[in-house]
Amino acid sequence: MNLLTNRAARTAVAAAAAGLFSLTACASTESEAAEESGGTVLVRIPDPRNSGILARGKKDGSLDKALAAVGAKVRWTGTTGPFAPAAQALNAGQLDIATGSITSGVTALTQKPGFKLFTATDPDRTGEGILVKKDSGITTVKDLKGRKVAVNKGGTGEYLLLKALAENGLAADDVKRVYLRPDQTASVYKTGQVDAWASWAAYSVAELGSGASRFVATGGDLGSDNYSFYAARTGFAEKHPKVLKALSTYLHTKSTDQRAAPEKYINVFTDRGPTAVTGEAKEIQAGILRGSGTVDPIGAEDIRRFESVARFYLERKVLARPVDITPHILDIEALG
Known part of the structure; x- marks a missing residue:
C-alpha cells in the first residue's frame, strides 16, 4: 500500500472533515444564537474526555463555579482532538473555545481565521x-x-x-x-x-x-518552539471579554496545580477502558505533567517564538505564504 499517493492525501482531507462533523455533532445548530440562555453565557468547549485541567474542572464543578462568577457556564460539545477540525468549527461559529499547538495554529491562520489566541503554554520538552x-x-x-x-x-x-x-x-x-x-x-x-x-x-x-x-x-x-495555546472565537471574545479573562485565570491556576499534583489530572473519570492510562504509561504521563508549563497570557517573547514557527514552515514550504501572527493575538490582561 503506497501511503503517499494523491488518493491517500484526498482521504486524509476527507477524514479531517469527518473529524469536524464528529467534533460538532452535539453542538447547537444555532451557532451565534446559542451563545446565551436565560441570561447565562454558554461557552462551547470540546469535551476533554478523561484527563487534564478541563476534565478535572468538569468532574468537580470548579470550572462552572469560576465561570458562574461572570455569568457563564460550559456547554461541552464533541470531543477534544487535533486543532485543524476545531479551527474549522471556530470559524463556522460552532465552538467558542479550543486548544491546539502553534504548529497547527499557524497553518490554520492562513485560512481567514475566525478566532484569536489568548493563552500560551511552553513547549513540551519530554512528551513530544x-x-x-x-x-x-x-x-x-x-x-x-x-x-x-x-x-x-x-x-x-x-x-x-x-x-x-x-x-x-x-x-x-x-x-x-x-x-x-x-x-x-x-x-x-x-x-x-x-x-x-x-x-x-x-x-x-x-x-x-x-x-x-x-x-x-x-x-x-x-529546541522545539511548539507552544500550546487556547483560542477563542473572535465574535465570542468581542462580546464576552470578562468570560475569557475568568477562563484564562482558571486555566493558569489549575495548570499550576497540575504541575504540583499531576495524579489528580490523570484518569479523572475512569481508570479503566481505552481512555485510561495505566502502568508505566501512567508514570510517564505524570512525569510529563510535572515538567509541563503553565497556561499564561501571551507575551512578546511568546509571539516571537510563534513567528519563528511560521518562518520555519514557510522556508520549508509547509506554508504557501507568510502569516502575520500579531493581529490574531488577544491581550487577555488588557480585557475589562
Whole structure:
C-alpha cells in the first residue's frame, strides 16, 4: 500500500472533515444564537474526555463555579482532538473555545481565521518527539534517512520531523513523510508500514509505556518552539471579554496545580477502558505533567517564538505564504 499517493492525501482531507462533523455533532445548530440562555453565557468547549485541567474542572464543578462568577457556564460539545477540525468549527461559529499547538495554529491562520489566541503554554520538552521501535536499529535522527515517518500534515508531527532533519544536516526529502491523522497512526506504526512516528504526549505516552518504543529525539532535544495555546472565537471574545479573562485565570491556576499534583489530572473519570492510562504509561504521563508549563497570557517573547514557527514552515514550504501572527493575538490582561 503506497501511503503517499494523491488518493491517500484526498482521504486524509476527507477524514479531517469527518473529524469536524464528529467534533460538532452535539453542538447547537444555532451557532451565534446559542451563545446565551436565560441570561447565562454558554461557552462551547470540546469535551476533554478523561484527563487534564478541563476534565478535572468538569468532574468537580470548579470550572462552572469560576465561570458562574461572570455569568457563564460550559456547554461541552464533541470531543477534544487535533486543532485543524476545531479551527474549522471556530470559524463556522460552532465552538467558542479550543486548544491546539502553534504548529497547527499557524497553518490554520492562513485560512481567514475566525478566532484569536489568548493563552500560551511552553513547549513540551519530554512528551513530544520522534518515536521508533526499540528493535528498529534506528539510534539517531540520521538513521531516518530513506525511511518512512508518519506525521500529521502541517501540525506537530511534521514540525518535529522537519526540525529534527534540519538540526541533523538532513534535507526534507531525505525521508518520506507519510501524512496520517494522529488517531489513524498507531496501527500503521505498529504493523511496520512506517519506520517512525513524529508525535506528542496524547499519543506517544501509550507507545512509550508499552516498552516497545522510545524517542530517537524529543522536543527538548530539538529546541522545539511548539507552544500550546487556547483560542477563542473572535465574535465570542468581542462580546464576552470578562468570560475569557475568568477562563484564562482558571486555566493558569489549575495548570499550576497540575504541575504540583499531576495524579489528580490523570484518569479523572475512569481508570479503566481505552481512555485510561495505566502502568508505566501512567508514570510517564505524570512525569510529563510535572515538567509541563503553565497556561499564561501571551507575551512578546511568546509571539516571537510563534513567528519563528511560521518562518520555519514557510522556508520549508509547509506554508504557501507568510502569516502575520500579531493581529490574531488577544491581550487577555488588557480585557475589562
